[in-house]
Amino acid sequence: MSLPLIMIATAMVAFTLGGLTLWPFIRRLDNRLTDALWQLEHDPVTGLLNRAGLLAAHATLAEADSAGPVIVVLIDLDDFKPVNDTHGHDRGDEVLVEIGERIHNIAALHGGTAARLSGDEYAALLPVRTDDLARIADTFVTLISEPVELTADGEPVTVTVTASVGLALAEVTDPFEEVALRRADIAMYHAKHHGRNRHAIYEPGMAMPAPDNRRGPRLRDRGQLDGQATA
Template identity: 55%
Template sequence: MSTTLLVIATIVAATLGVGVGYLSTRPTIHRLRKELADAAWQLTHDPLTGLLNRTGLRTVHATIAATSDPQPLIVMLIDLDQFKEINDTHSHDAGDDLLMETADRLNRLAHTYGGTVARLSGDEFAAILPVGRHPISDIADRFNSVIAAPVKVQADSGPVAVTVTASLGIAAVASTDPVQDIALHRADTAMYHAKHHGGDRHVLYTPGMTMPDRERRRGPRLRDLRRDQRGSVE
């Protein structure tokens, strides 16, 4: 709604400029354009890390699907294993420091493979990469390694180095496959198998793979809770 209002305001300002002179309305037009750009950025990006959010990731995937021939893609879902312990032990500010550093590392690594990364929620990230000459397992190992490197955070007691690992679920899909219902769903299933087997590892989705038994996971997934509360999955 706010974006629509800004578009309307820009058109009105431009129209006024025709009648009363462009120079007198130019500051208003520039301001409205900047507000529109800021609003568009906020719709597609995570404010803490600056990465794409879920909407931004969908936009990137839609662009790939629409502007190029069908191609194989690697879709990776990344869930930090001990993030709650960092928050509980060192404060939420320390957790934010960890998320921002992890985001920077993932972003740099994804770019080396010509891909992009997003923060979906909390300590959950996703990446979309083109299938290149590097084996998927080697790429996944590098993602696990950069996440596991120590991170210096600001705890209540002062600077401290913390270490986390991650569970990675990977799906090899076509660029024309729906990102939510196929790509991320398969990567999510594989990720929970990695989590189920202790974390700090990656699992590649294979045909027929299903979710581990819920009672054998460490509590329900957030999307399961949302479904129970609202009757549908977001």
């Protein structure tokens, strides 16, 4: 074999061996990148989408050729703090996971997706398959209020939480946070203002209840202009 051919063969063998050596590293790196991307769009406690993931899901719907109106559901658990105070944050997280699974199952049943936005606040994004929004809202309210069975200090514990649910109908091309989610937020506050453990559906012209009837700005609303009272 001539010297050039020997050199080429040697280079090919070295490249192949080098590739085989690097492959486990490349695979580990790919797994880490996949995991990092998953964490960017998912809540670490419940495994649901987080706010960024919900925005991405909405953007995907908006880009679809068959894009149509969407239903945005905003869910705020009523007086969840006593659960943590009484049973501890670990048991509180178990409740959040269970409630998240219920919300996910309802959303999936309607062809949509669910998210945990922050603390005890969840959201769902659903395609419009029915005009009976009240039935959808009642399903969320009813299933969330079902008891959650836990074990605390070795003893069985039953925890029941309720939720205030706001629904809004919006075009998928509407700005998600400024219009769709804002409308659902206004409706949710109306549900909370009128007794909690119930739902409200956004109607044109509906305004945010007076500050005295609210529990303060939400985490995701801080820094936004207070002048956006209607959407």
